[in-house]
Amino acid sequence: MQTIHSVAQVREYVRGWHRKGHTVGFVPTMGNLHDGHISLVREARARCDVVVVSIFVNPTQFGPNEDFDRYPRTLDADAAALVDAGADLLFAPSVDEMYPLGQNQTWVDVDGLGDYLCGASREGHFRGVTTVVSRLFNIVQPDVAVFGEKDFQQLAILRRMTEELLFPVKIVGAPTSREEDGLARSSRNGFLSESERKLAPQLYANLQQIQQAVEAGERDYRSLEARFSDALNEAGFAVDYLTISNARSLAPAAENDTDLVIAVAAKLGQTRLIDNVSLAVVDNQ
Numbered sequence: 001m002q003t004i005h006s007v008a009q010v011r012e013y014v015r016g017w018h019r020k021g022h023t024v025g026f027v028p029t030m031g032n033l034h035d036g037h038i039s040l041v042r043e044a045r046a047r048c049d050v051v052v053v054s055i056f057v058n059p060t061q062f063g064p065n066e067d068f069d070r071y072p073r074t075l076d077a078d079a080a081a082l083v084d085a086g087a088d089l090l091f092a093p094s095v096d097e098m099y100p101l102g103q104n105q106t107w108v109d110v111d112g113l114g115d116y117l118c119g120a121s122r123e124g125h126f127r128g129v130t131t132v133v134s135r136l137f138n139i140v141q142p143d144v145a146v147f148g149e150k151d152f153q154q155l156a157i158l159r160r161m162t163e164e165l166l167f168p169v170k171i172v173g174a175p176t177s178r179e180e181d182g183l184a185r186s187s188r189n190g191f192l193s194e195s196e197r198k199l200a201p202q203l204y205a206n207l208q209q210i211q212q213a214v215e216a217g218e219r220d221y222r223s224l225e226a227r228f229s230d231a232l233n234e235a236g237f238a239v240d241y242l243t244i245s246n247a248r249s250l251a252p253a254a255e256n257d258t259d260l261v262i263a264v265a266a267k268l269g270q271t272r273l274i275d276n277v278s279l280a281v282v283d284n285q
């Protein structure tokens with residue numbers, strides 16, 4: 001596996017592969033790789049002839065008071081894990097390589113889906129994600145790109161962007177990879193203290209309880225949201241949002257909606273965690 005830092009070199013590799021008729025799978029990441037990322041690489045590996053992984057902590061998707069500076073950067077360990085996972089190319093550009101003109105002036109922005117959940121509390125976040133993923137798609141020109149369902153809203157927004165901008169890329173969503181106690185794997189889990197780490201699986205446990213309540217016929221979604229937010233806050237989280245949403249529009253779910261996503265973002269100390277579960281309400285059809 002080659003690690004390269006320049007856009008021009010990636011283009012050269014990709015041209016060679018396309019000339020040979022190889023299909024290109026792509027996994028964009030911010031690095032500090034864990035088994036969740038590796039599962040995406042394996043998904044790309046199973047679908048394509050060659051696999052490109054990018055590692056880029058993208059400044060335009062972080063707000064001024066977020067954790068851009070302290071986001072973990074572990075390139076050597078990441079490269080070793082990618083060799084084991086069977087990636088062919090690691091693209092690890094600098095900020096100057098990705099934003100050569102400095103202050104960015106050309107943005108890709110998806111209306112609507114960004115109004116809810118993380119979009120409501122992280123102003124400008126998804127505009128940064130869609131802008132950098134557009135640039136990465138233009139550089140890597142993949143046939144398939146794999147993203148995690150853990151970042152449910154990001155996946156929905158990137159699907160919409162890809163369709164509306166006519167990128168010839170198949171977007172694949174991969175299931176959330178979890179620790180044995182249910183906690184969704186995330187680079188930010190490394191920020192948790194020992195006691196926070198013990199508490200963290202409560203997030204998924206509460207999502208599962210909500211899922212069970214809905215499956216048992218509970219339809220007062222707003223009071224479920226309030227009840228479980230209170231429970232998490234009492235347990236020591238600071239809940240940013242906990243919503244039962246329409247899985248397509250991401251708007252708060254109505255009683256007769258059939259495809260739902262139960263999504264949560266909550267802080268434990270300084271660390272913001274997100275998670276979600278999807279469910280289909282069959283008796284609403």
Ligand SMILES: Nc1ncnc2c1ncn2[C@@H]1O[C@H](COP(=O)(O)OP(=O)(O)OP(=O)(O)O)[C@@H](O)[C@H]1O
Nearest residue numbers: 029030031036147148150151176177185186187188
């Ligand atoms: N537990 C997981 N299971 C499956 N996919 C995941 C998981 N965690 C992250 N991903 C996916 O990996 C890709 C890169 O995500 P990213 O590098 O931001 O990792 P992360 O662990 O989510 O980091 P952070 O939580 O700090 O943002 C995204 O498509 C994301 O959805």
Ligand SMILES: CC(C)(CO)[C@@H](O)C(=O)[O-]
Nearest residue numbers: 028029030058129132151
């Ligand atoms: C998709 C992504 C790599 C864009 O920077 C990032 O948002 C992430 O890691 O999920």
Ligand code: BAL
Nearest residue numbers: 030061062125151154
């Ligand atoms: N995993 C989504 C990227 C972010 O939190 O900035």
